[in-house]
Amino acid sequence: MAKKKFVLHFPEESVEKPVTYHLVKDYNLIPNILRAQIDENEGTLVMDLQGSAEQIDKGIAFLKDQGVGIQEAIQDLAINRDRCVDCGSCTGVCKPGALAIGPDDWKLDFDLDKCIFCELCINTCPTRAIKVQF
Amino acid sequence: MAVKKTYEEINEKIRRGEAVVVTAEEIIDIVNEEGVEKAAQKVDVITTGTFGPMCSTGAFINFGHSDPPIKMTKVWLNDVPAYAGLAAVDAYIGATELSETQGMAYGGAHVIEDLIAGKNVKLESEAYGSDCYPRKEIVTYINKNTLNEAYLFNPRNAYQNYAVAVNSSARMLYTYMGTLLPKLGNAMYCSASQLSPLINDPFYRTIGIGTRIFLAGAQGYVAWQGTQFNPQQARGENGVPTSPAGTLALIGNLKDMNTEFIRAATFHNYGTTMFVGVGIPIPVLDADVVEKASVGDKDIYTTIVDYSVPQRSKPNFGKISYAELRSGKIEINGKQVRTAPISSYSKARKIAAALKEWVRQGKFFLQQPVENFSLDQTFKPLEIVTEEEI
Numbered sequence: 437m438a439k440k441k442f443v444l445h446f447p448e449e450s451v452e453k454p455v456t457y458h459l460v461k462d463y464n465l466i467p468n469i470l471r472a473q474i475d476e477n478e479g480t481l482v483m484d485l486q487g488s489a490e491q492i493d494k495g496i497a498f499l500k501d502q503g504v505g506i507q508e509a510i511q512d513l514a515i516n517r518d519r520c521v522d523c524g525s526c527t528g529v530c531k532p533g534a535l536a537i538g539p540d541d542w543k544l545d546f547d548l549d550k551c552i553f554c555e556l557c558i559n560t561c562p563t564r565a566i567k568v569q570f
Numbered sequence: 571m572a573v574k575k576t577y578e579e580i581n582e583k584i585r586r587g588e589a590v591v592v593t594a595e596e597i598i599d600i601v602n603e604e605g606v607e608k609a610a611q612k613v614d615v616i617t618t619g620t621f622g623p624m625c626s627t628g629a630f631i632n633f634g635h636s637d638p639p640i641k642m643t644k645v646w647l648n649d650v651p652a653y654a655g656l657a658a659v660d661a662y663i664g665a666t667e668l669s670e671t672q673g674m675a676y677g678g679a680h681v682i683e684d685l686i687a688g689k690n691v692k693l694e695s696e697a698y699g700s701d702c703y704p705r706k707e708i709v710t711y712i713n714k715n716t717l718n719e720a721y722l723f724n725p726r727n728a729y730q731n732y733a734v735a736v737n738s739s740a741r742m743l744y745t746y747m748g749t750l751l752p753k754l755g756n757a758m759y760c761s762a763s764q765l766s767p768l769i770n771d772p773f774y775r776t777i778g779i780g781t782r783i784f785l786a787g788a789q790g791y792v793a794w795q796g797t798q799f800n801p802q803q804a805r806g807e808n809g810v811p812t813s814p815a816g817t818l819a820l821i822g823n824l825k826d827m828n829t830e831f832i833r834a835a836t837f838h839n840y841g842t843t844m845f846v847g848v849g850i851p852i853p854v855l856d857a858d859v860v861e862k863a864s865v866g867d868k869d870i871y872t873t874i875v876d877y878s879v880p881q882r883s884k885p886n887f888g889k890i891s892y893a894e895l896r897s898g899k900i901e902i903n904g905k906q907v908r909t910a911p912i913s914s915y916s917k918a919r920k921i922a923a924a925l926k927e928w929v930r931q932g933k934f935f936l937q938q939p940v941e942n943f944s945l946d947q948t949f950k951p952l953e954i955v956t957e958e959e960i
Contacts, residue, residue, distance in 0.1 A: 521621065521833050521845055521914045525748040528756040528910030538898055542915040560749045562623065562835035562845070562912070564675075 438489040441470075442496070443553060445505035446479035453502055463487065463495040470532070470552035482552050512548055512569040513557070519565035520544055526557040526566060573610040573856055577938040580614050580853050584932055589614040591929045593922040594770045594852075594863055601864035609864070610857040615929050615936065618770050618863075619784070619849040619921030620762035622913030623835055625746065626726035626797060627844045628664035629682050629824050632718040633693065635659055636710070641703035642695040646670070647681045647712075654695070658703055662723075665834075665844040677842025679834035682722070685714050686786070686827045720824040722785065726796040728848045730768030730816035731872055734759045734890060734909075736902065739878035744839035748912050750877055754902055757874065757909045762918035763867050763892035767850035768816045770863040772809040774801070776852050778939025783820065784849030784925045786832035789934060790822025792850075800949035809862060812871045812889055816943070820848065831921060847917060849925040853936050867892035874902060882951060 444455075451474070459465045465487040473480045485492050496506055513534075522544050524537040534550035535557055537543065557566050583589040590613050592600065597616050600609045631652070633642075641658040645651065649671045652663040665679035684691055690713045699706045714720055735747035735758045743750040747758045763769060771777045781792040796817025803815035831847030852863050872895075874887040887902050894900050895909045928934035953960075 519833075522916045523622075523845070523914045524911040525758070526910075528758050528908065528912075529749050529751060531755075531908075537911070538896070542919070556749065559838040562748075562837055562843070563833055564836065 437486060438492055439484055439486045440492055441482070441484050443507035444481040444483065444499065445507060446481070447503060447505070448478065450503045451479050455499060455502055455504060458498065459485065459495050463491045463498065465491055465495050471554055513546060513551060514567045514569040515544065515546055516565045516567070519563045521563055523562060526561050529556040529560045573607065573854070575614065575853070575855055577853060577936055581935045583614055584929055584935055587930070587932055589929060591615040591617060591926045593919070593926055594618045594765050595919070595922070597860065597864045598764065598866045601860060606857045606861045606864070610854055610860040613854050613860065616770065616852040616854065616860070616863045617849060617922045617925040617929065618762075618765055618767040618852065619847070619918040619925065620728055620766045620913065621831070621845055621847045621917035621921060622760050622762070623746065623837070623843045624724065624727045624846040625666050625843045627682075627722065627724040627846055628662055628678060629685070629720060629722050631661050631663065631720050633659040633661070633712060634716070634718050636705060636708055638704050639702070640695060640697045640705035640708050641700060642697055644696045646694040647691050648676065648684070649692075650676065650678050650681050652678070666841050668842060674836050674839075674841055677834070677836070679842045679844035682824070682844065683829055683832065683834040685720060686824055686832060687829050688714060714825050722790070722820070722822050722824055722827070723793065724820045724846065726798060726817045727820045727846055728767050728796070728818045728850075729761075729814050730766070730772070731811050731870070732760045732814050733873050733875040734895065735877045736874055736887065736907065737878045738876050743877055744837065745877055746837050746840050746843065747877065748910070749838060754905055754907050757895070757900060757902070757907045758912055759872065759892070759895045759909060760911065760913045761872065761892065762913060762915060763870050763896075764865060765915070765918045765922055767848060768818070769810055769865065769870060771852055771859075772805070772811065772862055773945065774816060774943045775859065776855065776939070777818070777850055778942040780937055780940035781850065782935070782937040784847070784921060784928070785820055785822035785827070786847050787828030787830060788822045788826035790820055791937075792818050792939070793821040794819040795943045798949055799943065799947060801943065801945045802948055806869070806871055808865055808869055810865060810870050813873045831917070845914070847921050849921040851925060851929060851934070851936055867896060
């Protein structure tokens with residue numbers, strides 16, 4: 437079993453397609469929606485896809501056929517440890533708890549698995565130490 | 571017999587390398603295990619530390635005279651305006667002044683950090699010209715080695731406690747306490763609490779004008795009481811204020827500072843500010859000093875304030891201890907709210923430890939205040955009145 441995180445961009449014409457259903461039914465995948473957002477231009481979905489590596493690839497190919505933009509680009513959040521002062525401000529906006537600080541050492545920890553790429557931390561960081569890494 | 575020590579006795583121990591120095595965290599356990607009296611006998615100096623955003627920070631600079639000379643009327647450092655309404659080549663650059671070209675991405679705080687880091691900074695100035703000072707404009711480059719004096723003079727640092735900021739409104743707020751999520755989505759706090767200088771000397775017995783301190787990696791001094799000094803703030807039974815109270819005006823040589831202990835910052839949609847590292851040693855004059863300095867996070871309380879009300883007097887949600895805040899979650903009106911600090915506790919620890927080492931190695935001596943702060947003063951608001959009403 438593999439698990440991969442994707443950011444899906446739905447153009448207006450694809451918003452109404454029940455793609456998640458097909459990922460489950462046709463490709464035997466377990467999608468876990470981490471973040472969903474719809475605005476006047478498009479819909480954005482951040483999800484984990486769990487299943488065999490082969491089925492994930494097929495599922496992604498299916499999504500692309502449906503006109504869904506797949507962003508595998510965000511690989512990580514890069515924290516510049518020379519700029520970071522371990523203040524903890526970013527942890528206040530990190531709802532999934534990917535950025536965490538606390539006992540015993542009060543140093544910032546980042547857990548990529550929990551990150552939903554909401555990017556709220558980027559501007560919240562007072563020393564501008566956090567960047568999205570492509 | 572009750573312990574009594576003088577500054578001279580403690581400094582003599584430091585000189586001989588015999589002083590027992592502990593941090594304000596370590597003294598908590600020592601007092602728990604051995605009691606206040608024994609701890610006062612054993613320990614000579616308790617070191618504190620804090621590293622948080624402190625907007626009221628800035629630097630005085632003397633540039634030296636050009637040929638022909640100029641009496642600088644307007645000054646920019648890397649496009650950030652500095653105040654030059656002083657003698658010819660003196661200026662003051664404040665941390666929150668914004669760049670005229672980069673806005674909030676770069677401000678006075680960044681200029682100060684760049685100077686401390688040894689970087690070159692562009693100096694531009696305009697003047698009206700006079701017989702003594704004929705030059706009307708100048709563009710040149712400076713760095714900390716080309717300057718005569720460059721020293722931080724921070725009118726308000728090291729707040730004795732601070733409020734917890736929450737947001738009960740439906741929209742996101744961008745504040746000097748960080749990003750406040752709507753509907754009590756988070757609670758941001760800002761104090762080194764049990765390590766914070768003025769929390770460990772709540773009535774300013776040993777911290778006063780002239781106290782030698784650790785300022786951003788250099789040895790500096792308490793120059794004056796800080797602005798908005800408010801000693802009459804409500805206090806707990808242990809004497810620790812439960813809202814912002816005392817403050818300090820600090821001075822220190824920029825050229826000796828280290829960017830590890832001072833850092834420029836931008837609070838999104840608010841502006842620039844500066845993380846400043848401050849450490850203050852507390853001399854163990856008697857058991858009372860130890861008792862006050864051994865206060866721990868569970869006994870230090872602060873007030874939860876609703877920042878969604880843009881008025882001077884904001885509603886509050888009661889008091890909470892730092893032990894609860896540091897647990898990562900508190901309850902407000904029955905709701906579990908995520909907590910996060912905006913002042914760095916790991917840096918505060920590092921500062922208290924660094925100061926401890928300085929004292930132990932005989933590099934840092936204690937200075938008795940030449941004057942103590944008055945406890946009588948009040949903190950006044952600014953009323954909008956006509957000349958007849960005042």
